[in-house]
Amino acid sequence: MSPTKKALVIVASSIKETQIEIDIKDRYDSKFLRYRGVPKGLLPISGRPALSWWFEYAQNKFDNIYIISNAYNFKHFERWASGVNFPRENILNSGLSTGILQDLAFVNRVKRIQSDIVITGAEIIPTEIVQQKHSELFDMDRNFIRMLDDNPFIFGMSYELLQSLDDYIEKVSPTADVDQKSRLKLYIITKAYGASISKLSVEDYPVFDYVDPNVSLQSYLDTWQFCKNDDFDNRCRSFKFQTEPLHMRAYARVGLMGNPSDGFYGKTMSLLISNFWAEVTLIPNHSDDKEVEAITILPNPVSDPHKFSSLECLVGVSQIDGYETGDRLLQACCKVFFLHCQENNIPINTRQGFRMMFETNIPRQVGLAGSSAIITALWKMLSLFYGVTQKQIPLELQASLVLKVEWEELGIAAGLQDRVIQAFGGLVYMDFDREYMEKHGHGKYQSLDVNLLPKLWLAYVADPDDSGKVHSAVKQRFLNGDKEIIDAMQKFASFTEQARQSLEANDHKGFAQLMSNNFNLRRETYGDAVVGASNLRMIQLARNYNCAAKFPGSGGAVVGMWNGENPENESKDLLQLRRALESEGFVFLEIFPMVYNN
Numbered sequence: 001m002s003p004t005k006k007a008l009v010i011v012a013s014s015i016k017e018t019q020i021e022i023d024i025k026d027r028y029d030s031k032f033l034r035y036r037g038v039p040k041g042l043l044p045i046s047g048r049p050a051l052s053w054w055f056e057y058a059q060n061k062f063d064n065i066y067i068i069s070n071a072y073n074f075k076h077f078e079r080w081a082s083g084v085n086f087p088r089e090n091i092l093n094s095g096l097s098t099g100i101l102q103d104l105a106f107v108n109r110v111k112r113i114q115s116d117i118v119i120t121g122a123e124i125i126p127t128e129i130v131q132q133k134h135s136e137l138f139d140m141d142r143n144f145i146r147m148l149d150d151n152p153f154i155f156g157m158s159y160e161l162l163q164s165l166d167d168y169i170e171k172v173s174p175t176a177d178v179d180q181k182s183r184l185k186l187y188i189i190t191k192a193y194g195a196s197i198s199k200l201s202v203e204d205y206p207v208f209d210y211v212d213p214n215v216s217l218q219s220y221l222d223t224w225q226f227c228k229n230d231d232f233d234n235r236c237r238s239f240k241f242q243t244e245p246l247h248m249r250a251y252a253r254v255g256l257m258g259n260p261s262d263g264f265y266g267k268t269m270s271l272l273i274s275n276f277w278a279e280v281t282l283i284p285n286h287s288d289d290k291e292v293e294a295i296t297i298l299p300n301p302v303s304d305p306h307k308f309s310s311l312e313c314l315v316g317v318s319q320i321d322g323y324e325t326g327d328r329l330l331q332a333c334c335k336v337f338f339l340h341c342q343e344n345n346i347p348i349n350t351r352q353g354f355r356m357m358f359e360t361n362i363p364r365q366v367g368l369a370g371s372s373a374i375i376t377a378l379w380k381m382l383s384l385f386y387g388v389t390q391k392q393i394p395l396e397l398q399a400s401l402v403l404k405v406e407w408e409e410l411g412i413a414a415g416l417q418d419r420v421i422q423a424f425g426g427l428v429y430m431d432f433d434r435e436y437m438e439k440h441g442h443g444k445y446q447s448l449d450v451n452l453l454p455k456l457w458l459a460y461v462a463d464p465d466d467s468g469k470v471h472s473a474v475k476q477r478f479l480n481g482d483k484e485i486i487d488a489m490q491k492f493a494s495f496t497e498q499a500r501q502s503l504e505a506n507d508h509k510g511f512a513q514l515m516s517n518n519f520n521l522r523r524e525t526y527g528d529a530v531v532g533a534s535n536l537r538m539i540q541l542a543r544n545y546n547c548a549a550k551f552p553g554s555g556g557a558v559v560g561m562w563n564g565e566n567p568e569n570e571s572k573d574l575l576q577l578r579r580a581l582e583s584e585g586f587v588f589l590e591i592f593p594m595v596y597n598n
Helices: 020-024 050-061 075-084 098-111 128-133 135-139 159-172 177-199 206-211 219-223 229-236 311-321 329-343 371-384 395-409 419-425 432-438 475-479 481-505 509-528 533-542 568-583
Strands: 006-011 063-068 091-095 116-121 153-158 245-259 266-286 295-297 352-359 427-432 444-448 457-461 548-552 557-562 586-590
Touching: 006 050, 006 098, 050 063, 050 075, 050 427, 063 098, 075 116, 091 098, 098 206, 116 311, 135 586, 177 245, 245 371, 245 419, 245 481, 245 509, 245 557, 245 586, 266 419, 266 481, 311 481, 329 352, 329 395, 329 475, 352 371, 371 395, 371 419, 395 419, 395 557, 444 548, 457 533, 475 481, 509 533, 509 548, 533 548, 533 568, 548 568, 557 568, 568 586
Parallel strands: 006 063, 006 116, 063 091, 295 352
Antiparallel strands: 116 153, 245 266, 266 352, 266 427, 427 444, 457 557, 457 586, 548 557
16 A cells, blocks of 8 residues: 655755856856856746745645755755745755765655655746646555656656565665665666656657756746746736835834833833934835845945945944944844744735835934834834734734844844833833733833923934943843842832822922932942943033933933023023033934824
């Protein structure tokens, strides 16, 4: 009785380049540079890799599909697998192949296939002719595969035939060990496979012409590049495509009270401001784009330069901005968004891809949540593009997932405060009670009326330098149970509670005193070396001109309010403060709250 399981072995291990691969390496125009080194079976046919068409046709007809690659092309096939939900463990790296016999022996050792098998290549392009001709081959339950004289590119043997081959080998080589018998069996299979292939005649089998290793680049361009257009058009016809470019902004924030306790199960109050923002632009692919499902990250010419005017320019940009570009934020956000939807059965249709890019005017390295603004803007954009609602991903959860992008995917140390305020907008009171967080995965968030706030201003370092920052041990001390740090975080939390009460009572004097207390405690807890000389100087200047001030984030900026006695002096004090700050290389501006219509 033949087993019901069926296995397809796709051989893509040859280290000899095909003609089309050789031709591509002779081309240096941008259209072909991205195809250098790409295996022929992964070159695009009507917008999809050739192997994708074959896999789509064959995947439901086999219980297991294995791809034998080599040390040169393994990464290409691994990347292909990630886009078609092909199990990566079924892509086998045979090293530097010395022939199909060794490759088949390799896959047999690794996977121990106990089923009917088909052996074929990665460059089959299924057409209507192929599908009709071989439907019987793929649908038969018994003897489903046999040596096929009518098909030089799909060779197979039934499990029954394989067993009879075992009996034959046992008869002719009874003293051979298990490995020798296995190799002899694979040798016989390989010889039969080779004999089948030797019967190739392009005249007899024109639908398989693309498999010919002598197919040139010109032949590919003339005949094969768009040979599946009808199939492609049918796939697109039933789908409603979005056509207009989309734009989404997320804004900078200032922490008004309690920070840095958001990372220590404390309480904070934060305000979103309209002065600065990050904007993501998404340009949907058109239905007639041959790579309609593709996702393309367009580099920001300032944040992610891929082209420099000179070597000196490259060096200068590297010295200022380092090497961690914003591209990674977009890529990581897309990954977390997709996996969350997949794991929570939130339906999204990925048939239409897009190009995306970001722009930002949020000052860098001054603690105004620039990175999280880029991610939040893209998250909101993806939700809009794929029709994911706030009911499916509530704002509380969105903030936690944006943090996951930075914390888990990119290793960026961060807390929830920035992501919460950028999700909700306006003025938000946040309670990160540990027990509640561990139970719900997010804190307790309450939106407050921004009209309760006094007039606020912001100052920041015009040309920040991250290299001088001193590492703080506060987080580790907290994790170690240091009582001094735990008590400090509880004080930060109490300042937040009092600040909300002061605002609700219209007690701006009380709010200003709490801002000063918040900074004094931060300085006491972290020390002047961590706080930094420029930050201390901004605070001192603020106090010289009757203002209360504190850090709005991790440092590099201060947020403040006038706290004098005579209201008639407010404008004069703020003007003098502005001039004093600007004369020492700081930027000063009035803050304008940003409220979303969620």
